[in-house]
Amino acid sequence: MTTEVINETTTPIDATEFTALADYVLAAMHVSPMAELNILFIEPEPMAELHERWLDLEGPTDVMSFPMDELRPGTAENETPPGTLGDVVLCPQVAAKQALEAGHSAVEEMLLLTVHGILHLLGYDHAEPEEKEEMFALQRTLLLTFLAERGK
Template structure:
């Protein structure tokens, strides 16, 4: 996988950890190893601008996904074609606030949001209750298996 992690904030981010998480998620979902993904960390003001421009909602949000080639998960028998998955954009400040409310670290929240964003790039959604259950169960499983492999 080709994952580029860009941090445009003052918040320290371990780019290698987020790239490893993306690799784990994409490998588990049988996405072509040549697929490209960008993970971008931005401040609240530019996130609020994206949120308004694309969703017409005020204020910054935690994560937004911008798919490119509309790749979908593959199977053990057939992985996805190579292509550009797209961009996952996160706001560490919003994630930190949510982490406090959830009772875990900001890093754990950003890792969860990264998985969430990647799943959106792969076509998962949570508009309907059954879709939400499927997506949230999968994101939890992917994050827990990643953390277990990393010994976290």
């Protein structure tokens, strides 16, 4: 996998951790190892601009996904073709507020949001209750498995 982590904020980001997470999720979803992904961390103001421009909603949000080649999950027998998955854009300041409310660290929140964003790039959504149940269960499983394996 080619994952580029770009931090345009003053928040310290462990690029190695986010790259490892992305590689883990993409491998688990049987995405070609030749796929490309960008993870971008930005300040609240540019995130608010993206949020308004693309979703017509005011204020910064936690994560947004911008798919490129519309790759979908593969299978063990048939992984996705190589291509550009797209961009996951996160706002650490919004994530930190959400983490405080949820009772975990900002890093844990950003890792969760990264998985969430990657799943959106792979075509998952949560507009309908069934979609939400499937997507949120999958993101939880992927994140917890990644964290458990990294803890070894």
